[in-house]
Amino acid sequence: MRARHERERESRRESIIEATEQLLNEKTFESITMDDIAISSDFAKASIYQYFKNKEELMMEVFSKILEIECHLIEEKCLSQTDPVQAMRNFIKFEIEFIRRYPWGPKVAATFPFRDYHAESCLLALYDQKKKLIAGIIQRGQTEGTFITSDLDVLTNMIISVSGGFANYFSTFISSDLQSPEIEMFISTIIKGITKGSSDE
Amino acid sequence: MRARHERERESRRESIIEATEQLLNEKTFESITMDDIAISSDFAKASIYQYFKNKEELMMEVFSKILEIECHLIEEKCLSQTDPVQAMRNFIKFEIEFIRRYPWGPKVAATFPFRDYHAESCLLALYDQKKKLIAGIIQRGQTEGTFITSDLDVLTNMIISVSGGFANYFSTFISSDLQSPEIEMFISTIIKGITKGSSDE
């Protein structure tokens, strides 16, 4: 059965990717060596090249994998929510949770030389997809009159960048759980900021 | 006469630091080589070692330099303001401006292996200093009853991380000037979030 082969191959790829993710928690992608990955994944160094053309491709797969997961989870956790305010709360909570799970995500996003790697195609597309999902939530809120009517793109970017900043900070300095009052305060602030004045505005 | 020498030496150090800053706009500190710096600063590679013990020391100086500048500017631009709301507005605007000038700042902060370098002492102290400056603004606002009375540390961290996130995003994706409506919207959101309800809350 060809399928069996295929499945095993995929599983070995996956374990190399996971080993790399582990390492990314401690080091930047530039200081991770193929030796590190080999040791961590329990393969011989040369074997890794049977599954990935080179270090760059491996890294790209690692990065696009978590972007894909992120998009999937956002769809699952937020888009089901019909209330835009609740959907937005869920998104922010999710973002914090997610970055706690993959703290290297924003670091990589901040430093990976996307431009140099033709692969932009793939990664940038995923970034766009995420953006569209968030934009969807906001738009719904605007349509039903809950959210302020500023430029959609502006609002989307703001939400994403600001949540990212907070989540990154949170994952770096705070070990406490997700029930922390800090989070609730942050979420309220954001929601208040984009909600048509509970007061007025 | 000695002073002249000293000044010239300092100016050469400075030009190496500036060349490094240039390079940090394009690459991470790990992928910048001493050759890059040599070419960029128009010195022979070996000459750089007359001014900095090694790559690490050079990088540390680059990083601590901008942290120092940042602290100075915050003092200058914000602490003079007696109105806490205005001081906070100034801080956020400044942060955006600053990160646009030094976009590599947050990237370095996110990826530099501070732990490994005993130099924490110096850099962490500077981080603390910045935090204290912001905390000072917030505290004044709380004392005079303008800002909400949440935990000071929580509020401070939130402001810093969120402004950083936004500024980072802004410097990465937006080339437009600082009059952009996005900025105003962001600032209002934050201010609204920490101000004792103009409405209620």
Next chain:
Amino acid sequence: MRARHERERESRRESIIEATEQLLNEKTFESITMDDIAISSDFAKASIYQYFKNKEELMMEVFSKILEIECHLIEEKCLSQTDPVQAMRNFIKFEIEFIRRYPWGPKVAATFPFRDYHAESCLLALYDQKKKLIAGIIQRGQTEGTFITSDLDVLTNMIISVSGGFANYFSTFISSDLQSPEIEMFISTIIKGITKGSSDE
């Protein structure tokens, strides 16, 4: 099968060590470069690092190897001799032969910064072992009344240093064979010096 691998690896290590030994005949360990060793051993420079952690480790292995060989040979060639006088003659002859084979031995011993390298443990232990072997011969001679009864340590050190001095000189300036009358004269002198007066004394 594993054993085969192991054996081949060992043989490659050995050939690097031998190349280094060759070079030590012409240069000091400090002026031998990894490039020299690479060329001499017909490996790429980088390959050497698969067999030795660094230059220091390689050198240490070279040095301890000949000390081990020396100790083995002394045991084999001298300790079997029951007559202490003959054993001592054998030792001195052997020392000359040995230093002719490895002329860099005493030079290294004289200049290698053992103190700096924690490895003292290993090398100094080997030096001690050699000393004990010679001391053994002398002690036997003292016990059976042939050798003078001076302090054992004093005698041992004298024999070793003096033989070393002679052998070193011999290997540097004399190319002739081991039947040279110089050697016989040297040996007689030493033996006479430590033997209880054939005449009196």
Next chain:
Amino acid sequence: MRARHERERESRRESIIEATEQLLNEKTFESITMDDIAISSDFAKASIYQYFKNKEELMMEVFSKILEIECHLIEEKCLSQTDPVQAMRNFIKFEIEFIRRYPWGPKVAATFPFRDYHAESCLLALYDQKKKLIAGIIQRGQTEGTFITSDLDVLTNMIISVSGGFANYFSTFISSDLQSPEIEMFISTIIKGITKGSSDE
């Protein structure tokens, strides 16, 4: 006055040489850097090149200087002695003392790449001079019938190499003074070895 200049220049050369001698007590000539010498001699590195063409020339001067001193002292301390046995005793004692004062002497002699440096001329001539002095003592002993009649060159080399070996060992491992019984034993052994049998032989 030209002479005054000349004298000062000479005195500065001398202080650089002395600084180098200091350093040779701790390191090999290969691992001593011009920076080391500069610091040790309290000159700027570039200034050293006003007194010595290059590192090699400086080292050669250091080495030939002590050889000259050695020759002078041998003449002074031994050749005045009319009794050959006493002259030889004096020489050996002197050698030990001298090597204690300049322990790096034999190390340099063992490792300096004389062949490569055309300067052999000078250094080898000095070695020869020393040899002739010792040979002179022995010859006198042979003529007056005290020393054995072996080949003069053989005897000379033996005495020199063996005394060197002992002195080197003594200076490395023994800190005690020159009255040590080890020295007396060594000297007796040598004298006994080259003296026409007090017993017979």
Next chain:
DNA sequence: AATGAATGAGAGTTCATTCAT
């Protein structure tokens, strides 16, 4: 004469990648 500054050449070491089995 004295020296701070500058540097080419080269040292040891590492790393992503390929080769050979």
Next chain:
DNA sequence: TATGAATGAACTCTCATTCAT
């Protein structure tokens, strides 16, 4: 397919020496 071995290229850093004042 899996991997031990091999390596070119590149990196950080050092050093003897020269330059410019």
